[in-house]
Amino acid sequence: MFQKVAIIGGGAAAATLASELLERRTRQPLHLDWYTGGPVAGRGVAYGTPSQRHLLNVRAASMGMFVSKPGGFLEYAQSLDPTVKGSDFLPRRMYGDFLQSRVQQAVKNAGSFGHDVNIVPFAAESIIPSDDGIVIGYGDESSRADAAVLAIGSLPPRPLPGVEDAAIASGRYVTDPWPFLASAELDERPLRVLVIGLGLTAVDVLLELSTRWPNAHFDALSRHGKLPEPHLAAASAPHDDGGELIESMRDDPNLRVWMRRLRDATELAEDWRTVVDGMRPHTQSLWRDLPMRERSRFLRHARWAWERARHRMPPQVAAQVAALEAEGRFTRSRGRMRSVRLSLEGSLEVVHALPGGGDSTDAYDVVIQTVGLNTDTQRTEHPLVRQMVIDGIATPDPLGMGFAAVPDGHLLDGNGRPRANLFAIGSLLRGALWESTAMPEIRKQAQGVADMLLAEENARAAAR
Known part of the structure; x- marks a missing residue:
């Protein structure tokens, strides 16, 4: 086993892996350095929101932290409120509380297994294989580990092309909505606000x-002016677990063929959502079957449709958004932003460019960018990721979907070879797995990486 392990990142993926490691009894004690990037470990951006209005888009029964205990979050929620049901969509703030409580328990239990935990409230800034x-490296300090795991979540958002520096400097153009929401105060002025993007963050x-x-x-x-689709009010079983559909897709890994077969399957199903949900366990393996040119085609032409069907709104959230539209307080438009100037x-x-041709110009008090996860490791200003790319320690995914990696999480070096002691979990593996950001996938990755970190053969391979 790797006796000294470093986890880099302070969000849900890092918390899940840390807890997975610390809750295991090993032949030799484990020393864990956890670089959280701040004083609060476990919540990250996704579950750091203090707002009760921000709900999970997965039902409570599916949000457990461990593969061996998928109902753990539901048990936690019911201990606080016995009326909670497994089909409920609960506040993300509550899930953040759950993560923190489980991390605290894992750290407390570590001593009984002989493990040593060092939580470092700083961001790692460099990784140098020796x-x-x-x-x-972090600040003026450095520390050695036998193996390291990147669990840093998505990268800091970058302003869209065409946004002038003066617009950003004014504070009216918001690149990262989460700090902005945390500090926004009551304002009764008749403001005009533009939101660029229409996903769940919007x-x-x-x-x-x-x-x-x-x-x-x-x-x-x-681009298409469409909101995410809503979940059904009641949970439903996946359609045929995707069996026949999945086999037909494996037989011909071609995007056009796949879209046609998906349309045929949804026409036969009682509800199209059951078809999408039936694909969930197979999405990663289907992505691996898809040639690179077809992956690129998917990202250009079909990604938006898949995202709004796969990452859906809770019914009560969909109702609130519909009410805003009905009141005339919210309008949606199709188009592509060309420029923003002060x-x-x-x-x-x-x-912005209009769908039928020509441009339209409008004035706003605030513009908020909500275009989804940034996983482009080639162009990011994230200090650690930038250092790893420049020094050839890891290889950017060719489609801008995190790092090139083996599907089990081993990162590829600058020559395309897997590094025996450097791993990633979470959104940095989207290029290898596509489906790699939700808790059902995160907990499986955490379990698999923990297995490899604690396996004898991997330590011997790293030493060769």
Whole structure:
């Protein structure tokens, strides 16, 4: 086994892996250095929101932290409120509390297994492979580990092309919505707000700001102008567990063929959601079957449709958004943003291309970017990721989906070879797995990486 392991990241994926490791009895004690990037470990961006309005988009019964205990979160929620049901969509804040409580328990139990835990409240800034392991730099300090795991979540969002520096400097163009939401105060002015993107983050922004800014009007701009689909009010069983459909897709890994077969399957199903849910256990293996040119085609043409069908809104959230539209406080438009500039009057002038041709220009008080996860390791300013790419320690995924990796989590070096003692879990593996951001996948990855870290043969391979 690797006796000294470093986990880099402070969110749910890191918390799950840390707990997985610390709850195991091993032949030799484990020393764990956990670089959390801040004083609070476990919540990350996803579950750090304090708002009760921000709900999980997965039912409570499926949000357990461990493969061996998928109902753990439901048990925790019911200990606080016995009326909670497994089909409920609960606040993400509660899930953050659950993660923190489980991490605290795992750290407390570590001593009984002989394990030693060192929680480092700083961000790792460099990784340097050495003859006897990996050296991790943070600030003016460094520490050695036998193996390291990157669990840093998505990368910091970057402004979209066409946004002028003056617009960003004004504070009116918001690249990262989460710090902005955390500090937004009650404002009764008749503000005009533009949200760029229409995924689940855009929905969170709308729900929060429409309450704090009761007289504001919200426009949303996206390529197709469509919101995420809603979940069914009641849980339903997946359609045929995807069996026949999956086999037919494996026989011909071609995007056009797949889309046609998906349409045929949804026409036969009682509800299309059951078809998508039936594919869930097979999505990663289907992605691996898809040639690179077909993956690229999917990202260009079908990704938006899959995302809105796969990552759905809780029914009560969909109802709230529909009410905002019905009240005239929220409108959606199709188009592509071309530029954002700061006007002489201090507003933001946004130019966007219309679907039928031509451009439209509108003025806004605030523009908020909500275009989804950033996983482009080639272009990020994230200090650690940038250092790893420049020094050839890891290879960017060719489609901008995190790092090139073996599906089990081993990162590839600058020559395309797997590194025996450097792993990733979570969103940095989207290029290898595609489905790699939700807890059902995260907990399986954490279990698999923990197995490898504690296996004798991997330590011997790293020493060769």
